[in-house]
Amino acid sequence: MIRDPRVLDDEVVPDHELILHRRDEMEALLSALRPRMNARDHVFAFGPTGTGKSTLARLALTLLEEDGEAFDATVVNCWKFPTRSDVLRAIASDLVSVTVNTRSTPTADLTSKLHDEPDRPRIVILDEADQLADTDVLYDLHRAPSLAVLYIGNDEDDLFAGMADRVRSRVATGRRIDFERYSTDELSEILEARADHAFRSGAISMRQLEAIASAADGDARTAIRALKLAAENATENGHLRVSDADVEAAIPHAREQLRQKSLSQLTSEQRLVYDIIRDNGPISPADIYERYTSAVNDPKTKRTVRSYLSKMRHYNLVEPHGPRNSRTYTSL
DNA sequence: ATTCCACCGGAATAGCGGGATA
DNA sequence: TATCCCGCTATTCCGGTGGAAT
Numbered sequence: 001m002i003r004d005p006r007v008l009d010d011e012v013v014p015d016h017e018l019i020l021h022r023r024d025e026m027e028a029l030l031s032a033l034r035p036r037m038n039a040r041d042h043v044f045a046f047g048p049t050g051t052g053k054s055t056l057a058r059l060a061l062t063l064l065e066e067d068g069e070a071f072d073a074t075v076v077n078c079w080k081f082p083t084r085s086d087v088l089r090a091i092a093s094d095l096v097s098v099t100v101n102t103r104s105t106p107t108a109d110l111t112s113k114l115h116d117e118p119d120r121p122r123i124v125i126l127d128e129a130d131q132l133a134d135t136d137v138l139y140d141l142h143r144a145p146s147l148a149v150l151y152i153g154n155d156e157d158d159l160f161a162g163m164a165d166r167v168r169s170r171v172a173t174g175r176r177i178d179f180e181r182y183s184t185d186e187l188s189e190i191l192e193a194r195a196d197h198a199f200r201s202g203a204i205s206m207r208q209l210e211a212i213a214s215a216a217d218g219d220a221r222t223a224i225r226a227l228k229l230a231a232e233n234a235t236e237n238g239h240l241r242v243s244d245a246d247v248e249a250a251i252p253h254a255r256e257q258l259r260q261k262s263l264s265q266l267t268s269e270q271r272l273v274y275d276i277i278r279d280n281g282p283i284s285p286a287d288i289y290e291r292y293t294s295a296v297n298d299p300k301t302k303r304t305v306r307s308y309l310s311k312m313r314h315y316n317l318v319e320p321h322g323p324r325n326s327r328t329y330t331s332l
Numbered sequence: 333a334t335t336c337c338a339c340c341g342g343a344a345t346a347g348c349g350g351g352a353t354a
Numbered sequence: 355t356a357t358c359c360c361g362c363t364a365t366t367c368c369g370g371t372g373g374a375a376t
Contacts, residue, residue, distance in 0.1 A: 083361080085360090303365070304364055304365075306340065306341070307363095310340085310341075323338095323374095324340070325339070325374070326374095
């Protein structure tokens with residue numbers, strides 16, 4: 001049934017023709033990122049998960065290249081590389097040909113290399129930029145010549161909070177592109193286009209695509225993942241068409257997979273705190289800490305657990321409810 | 333209006349570990 | 355091998371916030 005699984009893989013950047021309902025955003029990205037020597041552009045893409053920010057950004061690089069533009073580019077996922085030195089190392093190996101396999105190369109070496117005049121314009125895409133632990137790196141990037149930076153994030157406030165004033169005033173003047181949630185109709189058309197490429201014709205009905213689109217709540221990543229899972233499930237059962245039961249199971253399955261992906265990023269102590277919330281929620285911070293201390297030999301401090309909670313909120317794994325003095329947490 | 337309470341998160345710093353260097 | 359150096363995690367300290375109690 002599945003002819004081309006690549007258009008259902010969220011790691012693979014799809015062809016331009018599969019990008020629907022994002023014409024304005026695509027134009028804005030292309031003109032903002034188009035490489036120019038001596039430019040120091042800062043561009044922001046904000047919007048909820050699954051609205052195409054990251055995909056369009058990657059596609060923009062491909063299109064600029066096909067357009068004959070000469071430039072160097074790198075994409076840094078700030079979830080995986082949240083610290084200043086993480087980001088600089090990732091950039092250094094891609095953009096300034098410094099081999100950095102070690103964690104003991106001084107950061108100063110990296111910044112000074114970055115500040116050398118390059119022979120081609122450069123583009124850095126910071127994906128999940130609101131996960132940056134240390135926004136000073138934005139200052140480093142701003143001072144680098146012929147370097148355009150695209151920040152991708154969910155929330156403007158998350159990115160600008162904790163940004164030192166000297167950084168904010170220089171960086172925050174950049175162009176800003178907002179990504180809205182897809183409507184159910186838009187999402188249905190996106191799924192239809194993907195299904196046309198991925199499946200033999202007639203494998204899934206328009207009504208089933210609409211059901212997935214409606215359940216995905218504007219999130220194309222969840223929707224496309226669910227489409228993939230529905231088809232895989234049908235294939236495993238030896239069916240030639242996706243059944244309604246396959247569709248029914250696919251959405252929660254897709255959500256679960258995406259959550260497992262986030263959970264795998266946690267340390268074992270953080271995971272323990274998550275399990276306490278999942279098994280006992282809604283639960284107050286004081287009770288979370290009490291259970292946590294009795295569960296481990298050498299408990300971390302309250303402040304550290306607060307940082308864990310903060311991190312898990314960012315990952316959309318837990319959610320606080322109520323005012324501060326009667327706060328409870330639940331797992332999502 | 334003022335104080336109290338529980339929680340929140342920024343800033344500075346210590347301790348640790350791992351690669352680099354001699 | 356011993357020491358150095360750097361960055362990372364956790365800790366310490368503390369001011370802030372919003373609702374509740376007085």
